[in-house]
Amino acid sequence: MLKSELRKQAQIKRDSMDKLMVCKYGDIIANRVINHEWYKSSKSIFIYVSMGNEVPTHNIIKNALAGGKTVSVPRIGPGTQMHAVPVRDLEQDLEPGKFGIMEPKLHLLPVSEACIDLIIVPGLLFDRRGYRIGYGKGYYDRYLDRVYTISPHCRTIGLAFENQLVQTLPRGKHDKPVMLIITEKRILLCPAEK
Numbered sequence: 663m664l665k666s667e668l669r670k671q672a673q674i675k676r677d678s679m680d681k682l683m684v685c686k687y688g689d690i691i692a693n694r695v696i697n698h699e700w701y702k703s704s705k706s707i708f709i710y711v712s713m714g715n716e717v718p719t720h721n722i723i724k725n726a727l728a729g730g731k732t733v734s735v736p737r738i739g740p741g742t743q744m745h746a747v748p749v750r751d752l753e754q755d756l757e758p759g760k761f762g763i764m765e766p767k768l769h770l771l772p773v774s775e776a777c778i779d780l781i782i783v784p785g786l787l788f789d790r791r792g793y794r795i796g797y798g799k800g801y802y803d804r805y806l807d808r809v810y811t812i813s814p815h816c817r818t819i820g821l822a823f824e825n826q827l828v829q830t831l832p833r834g835k836h837d838k839p840v841m842l843i844i845t846e847k848r849i850l851l852c853p854a855e856k
């Protein structure tokens with residue numbers, strides 16, 4: 663099936679998920695993240711700000727800020743770029759940005775990809791190799807491409823509900839996989855392909 667078709671179906675399925683399940687599974691996923699060694703040993707994380715039925719990230723962000731980690735969240739644009747901008751307070755430092763997603767206020771400045779040691783990646787679908795389908799703009803593919811090139815120590819974790827995990831997804835040359843996927847049921851290590 664075409665990516666665009668898979669994306670459309672996955673979005674419908676996700677948006678029809680029961681809110682109580684999103685919260686319940688979201689708590690389990692957040693706890694798995696917070697207890698994971700990659701998270702515990704990280705000093706500077708880049709994490710999406712969840713909205714709607716995305717796997718919730720607010721509790722992870724709060725935990726990371728309370729634990730003294732540097733927490734950066736995405737700012738989209740200009741153009742096809744996405745930047746990591748450090749924030750200190752979820753209430754004060756965010757405002758609605760493109761697509762209605764909460765983004766860091768404009769006076770806050772981005773940091774280089776080289777400063778990040780863990781990236782928490784959203785997705786509509788993931789496969790067992792860590793490949794993903796996002797919203798279709800390639801923001802994460804471009805970002806991960808730069809990170810994997812300049813920053814070999816940086817780790818990446820995709821967050822998904824179990825029903826967003828599939829065997830294999832179609833992939834293009836530009837698609838970049840995550841290293842680990844966390845769902846409410848499992849932690850899946852995605853080995854790099856030779």
Ligand SMILES: Nc1ncnc2c1ncn2[C@@H]1O[C@H](COP(=O)(O)OP(=O)(O)OP(=O)(O)O)[C@@H](O)[C@H]1O
Nearest residue numbers: 794795796797798799800801802803804807836837
């Ligand atoms: N590194 C790259 N350089 C140039 N173009 C890219 C790169 N990565 C992705 N793109 C372009 O972005 C577009 C969207 O990519 P794709 O369909 O894989 O989106 P996606 O992975 O669902 O989106 P996202 O990464 O934002 O979640 C494609 O047309 C692709 O050509």
Ligand SMILES: [Mg+2]
Nearest residue numbers: 794800803837
């Ligand atoms: Mg892609």
